[in-house]
Amino acid sequence: MSTNEKQYKSETVKIMIIDDVKANTLLLEKLFLMNGYQNITVIHDSTKALEAIDQEDPDVLLLDLKMPIVDGFEILASLNERDHPLLNSLLVITAYHDSEYRHRALQLGARDFLTKPFDPTEVSLKVRHLLETNHQRRLREDQNLQLESLVLQRTLRIAELQDEYVLRMITAMKHRDNETGRHLMRMSQYVFQVAKKLGLPEEHCDTLKHASAMHDIGKLAIPDRILLKKGRLTLEEFEVMKQHTTKGAELLSGSRSEVLIMAESIALTHHEKWDGNGYPRGLKREDIPLEGRIVAICDVFDALTSTRPYKSAWTEEEALAEIQRQSGIHFDPEIVQAFSEIFTEIVETRMRWLD
Incomplete structure (x- = not known):
């Protein structure tokens, strides 16, 4: 046997x-x-x-x-x-x-x-x-995550940048929510593709890819009764959930690493909206850092196309239509245009990281 x-x-x-x-x-x-x-x-x-x-x-x-x-x-x-x-x-x-x-x-x-x-x-x-x-599928998935972590470690020079601390926090998040690891990997791939489409330098795209994987690190500070709730949050619970942006920035603050400095910015600003109705600071338009604007679209796309306890998954086309509808409201129109132009590539990436 x-x-x-x-x-x-x-x-x-x-x-x-x-x-x-x-x-x-x-x-x-x-x-x-x-x-x-x-x-x-x-x-x-x-x-x-x-x-x-x-x-x-x-x-x-x-x-x-x-x-x-x-x-x-x-x-x-x-x-x-x-x-x-x-x-x-x-x-x-x-x-x-x-x-x-x-x-x-x-x-x-x-x-x-x-x-x-x-x-x-x-x-x-x-x-x-x-x-x-x-069992083999789960092993492959774990191996993919481990390989991604190894690449991240080499890129960031773990010993110098104290990234073991960050990777342990990401691992802790995956243990709290089985879907988190896959979401982080899918979303960071989308971010890299959108950044390239916008014409950002290759090195900057790589930095953004790794930094974006820490966008929800502040959820470690959110109680399980709220983070893992199977249903929509109450207004009071949502106010607590919104704190993951500021708490994430606090966790990542004080580093001299380019990646962690960008990760701090993303954690704080990925829920800001182009029209100023986001949180935590109500920033608008170009006052929102570019990295926060890119992550906002990619994060929403993966959330819409994923099953949650309170909703079914949207199709990729439905999610794209919603993102385009929110152009100039929630999202930067220029980034929406870039995302739309590489939509086929984004969907292919999603299919690869679902299995």
């Missing part, structure tokens, strides 16, 4: 089965228990499926298609609309043999199929394959 296989058969692996036929779920549950999986959730009432998925956060989902009231296709469609990561570990259980149904399930994000009546060995192999594939 391999190391990975042992890991997957530990108590940490969560398996969820959604099927209205109890005979099927009993057979699957017994099979998984025999194979060493101990954390198994069974849902017979498909109307409670999405709520259970959100609460349990399973590693693998076995989903029946033909169920009363809410069928498997509706559950798939909802997960697809939210770009739910569980789609990477979703195994459809189906009695349908018509390719039309298979194609429809695949289009909605299903990764593989089990055909009723199912073969126990096939079930075990498919589940193990999904777990191993996702």
Whole structure:
């Protein structure tokens, strides 16, 4: 038995089965228990499926298609609309043999199929394959982040610039919010591309790329009850959240490093607006540093196109249309124009950093 296989058969692996036929779920549950999986959730009432998925956060989902009231296709469609990561570990259980149904399930994000009546060995192999594939995907993602950190360390001369302190803060942010690491990497790539389009020197673009990854460092000082809240913030909570700009600038202040000086400026100004209605200081137009104006657009684009507890992800085209609508209001029109001209490249970058 391999190391990975042992890991997957530990108590940490969560398996969820959604099927209205109890005979099927009993057979699957017994099979998984025999194979060493101990954390198994069974849902017979498909109307409670999405709520259970959100609460349990399973590693693998076995989903029946033909169920009363809410069928498997509706559950798939909802997960697809939210770009739910569980789609990477979703195994459809189906009695349908018509390719039309298979194609429809695949289009909605299903990764593989089990055909009723199912073969126990096939079930075990498919589940193990999904777990191993996702484990490898997460390893690649971690390796990408580590490589990015290594490049950042060499570029900034870590020992001289005390950047280990900053990297530890970024790592702490990733531990508080799983999406933060991917958001930082995507957003800093967009910033680099926009800066190049604006004609900034290559070295300045590199500095801006690394500095922009620290734009939300002040969120380390925001309480978890607000930062990780699953829903919209109240006005009082939003006032606390807004403090991440000034707190981030304070964390980064006092350095002689060009990167950290720029990071301090970005942390403080990336929520200012072109028309002066931003925060924390209500700066307007060119009074907002160029780096803050660039990060503002890239940060909003990635936020709009990402799923949040209180909203579904927008399409890239919808996000672009909103950014263009906010030209001259929220955003610098010149930077909106540059962003629009390289939109295809931005989308390609987003696709690379999603996986």
